[in-house]
Amino acid sequence: MNRIIEIYDTTLRDGAQSEGVSFSVEDKLRITQKLDELGVHFIEGGWPGSNPRDVEYFEQVRKLRLSHARVAAFGSTHHAKFKVEDDPNMRALVDAETPVITIFGKTWDLHVRDALGISNDKNLLLISNSIRHLKKHAELVFFDAEHFFDGYKANPEYAIKCLKAAEEAGADCVILCDTNGGTLPHEVEAIVTRVLSELRAPVGIHAHNDSEVAVANSLAAINLGAMQVQGTINGLGERCGNANLCSVIASLKIKMGMDCIPDDRLKTLRETSRFVTEIANMRHFARQPFVGDSAFAHKGGIHVSAIARNPLTYEHIKPELVGNAQRVLVSDLAGKSNVIRKARECGMKLDADSPELDAIVKSLKKLENQGYQFEGADASFEILMKKAMGLHRSFFDLIGFRVIVEKRREG
Ligand SMILES: [Zn+2]
Missing domain, CATH: 3.20.20.70 (Aldolase class I)
Structure with a gap:
């Protein structure tokens, strides 16, 4: 110094x-x-x-x-x-x-x-x-x-x-x-x-x-x-x-x-x-360098497999230095590394040789193509993985639902 x-x-x-x-x-x-x-x-x-x-x-x-x-x-x-x-x-x-x-x-x-x-x-x-x-x-x-x-x-x-x-x-x-x-x-x-x-x-x-x-x-x-x-x-x-x-x-x-x-x-x-x-009653700016949510978020499959080997490949500093953390995003741009990493975050055992891996990646890409978005829906992705691995327990059976909207006054 x-x-x-x-x-x-x-x-x-x-x-x-x-x-x-x-x-x-x-x-x-x-x-x-x-x-x-x-x-x-x-x-x-x-x-x-x-x-x-x-x-x-x-x-x-x-x-x-x-x-x-x-x-x-x-x-x-x-x-x-x-x-x-x-x-x-x-x-x-x-x-x-x-x-x-x-x-x-x-x-x-x-x-x-x-x-x-x-x-x-x-x-x-x-x-x-x-x-x-x-x-x-x-x-x-x-x-x-x-x-x-x-x-x-x-x-x-x-x-x-x-x-x-x-x-x-x-x-x-x-x-x-x-x-x-x-x-x-x-x-x-x-x-x-x-x-x-x-x-x-x-x-x-x-x-x-x-x-x-x-x-x-x-x-x-x-x-x-x-x-x-x-x-x-x-x-x-x-x-x-x-x-x-x-x-x-x-x-x-x-x-x-x-x-x-x-x-x-x-x-x-x-x-x-x-x-x-x-x-200030604002939304935190995700792309803000160093401190934003996206500052160390990785989406591309190639990036994720590289940072798994060495974070320096796609990160200019260690995120922990400024109190931030590395994040891996899951989307149709994701590769197997993203899925393996997400599974580990959810406490599931999944590695490159797991037979379920291909099925998870395939259904992720298919659903994203249909308009689903898993990037901001970690829990939905966890369910998707659990289903593929036979770990999913169903707590409810949906019989149906009704929505009522009411308005009683002008204004
Ligand atoms: Zn000034």
């Missing part, structure tokens, strides 16, 4: 901006506890200046005993029309009483001109004033450089100046944000290389997934020297979401030899992922 990478989770702030997701204060507190158990370094709890729910969260979260993570409040640089100490957003951030405060500021001159309507120099002042002020109230102050990559492409010198203003004001980490998610890994590499040559302060990465490369962008930045990665569990977030921390954490620890969460916590990754899905 050569470097420790800080994991900054923003499931409760950026993740809560996902379409269809709404976390209550209670939900947020439960997720906070779960993230702390996972061993992330920072948990961004919300934006105290933006809604009363987040204000309440920050009041409640102080009572939690967290063993690992530090909670961060999120907000923006102060408004140009207020003095920094009179700005209501700044006050809300300080009143949240968190050990960490993260503020975002503009680094794209187009935004400075069209969104803020101020001069480039004034924006630099907003950044440094805000950070200097907050440094008096929090252990750590992070600066999220909003739209940094787009800003850099439009005006590299100004974008870097904004980072330097944050660094000089004492920001503990300067986070490069791909806010619109349009940047590709080779661009991230070129831009991060330049930033690292200009800055002494630790650099972080906050990538959105609009080009489906948020994880790749995050890993590219870390590989070059970024010390902090921001993202969300399951990649929740506005539009197409944020960098998926499940994939980032697994890749860092298993593939890149970099430390982030404690070793013994890695195997709780799948559990954490499912926990957040549950609280």
Whole structure:
């Protein structure tokens, strides 16, 4: 393990901006506890200046005993029309009483001109004033450089100046944000290389997934020297979401030899992922890398016979490392190995020489051809095997049934 990478989770702030997701204060507190158990370094709890729910969260979260993570409040640089100490957003951030405060500021001159309507120099002042002020109230102050990559492409010198203003004001980490998610890994590499040559302060990465490369962008930045990665569990977030921390954490620890969460916590990754899905009231994404149900599910007969000999033939990591498990699916694409494996899972003795094996495979393929689907029906397949092996006991005789549907009122 050569470097420790800080994991900054923003499931409760950026993740809560996902379409269809709404976390209550209670939900947020439960997720906070779960993230702390996972061993992330920072948990961004919300934006105290933006809604009363987040204000309440920050009041409640102080009572939690967290063993690992530090909670961060999120907000923006102060408004140009207020003095920094009179700005209501700044006050809300300080009143949240968190050990960490993260503020975002503009680094794209187009935004400075069209969104803020101020001069480039004034924006630099907003950044440094805000950070200097907050440094008096929090252990750590992070600066999220909003739209940094787009800003850099439009005006590299100004974008870097904004980072330097944050660094000089004492920001503990300067986070490069791909806010619109349009940047590709080779661009991230070129831009991060330049930033690292200009800055002494630790650099972080906050990538959105609009080009489906948020994880790749995050890993590219870390590989070059970024010390902090921001993202969300399951990649929740506005539009197409944020960098998926499940994939980032697994890749860092298993593939890149970099430390982030404690070793013994890695195997709780799948559990954490499912926990957040549950609280978000969503279906767990089966094809989610590392932690999804299908991530280590094998269907093709050739694959199944190969993994029976050596799992490395068709698996990039050991699924147990992240708390997942190998699964074998049974369908008309299955071969004898799938059936043998399924039979063993059901506690039946069946091997390659068993005379019933051919009959089972044949009837499976015939029934699937007729429209049956055994992939998601393990119990039905067990009955099919038992029938072929003469082990099936019939508990009921179907005489018939009647279905009655009734509706008594309009509406
Ligand atoms: Zn974001």
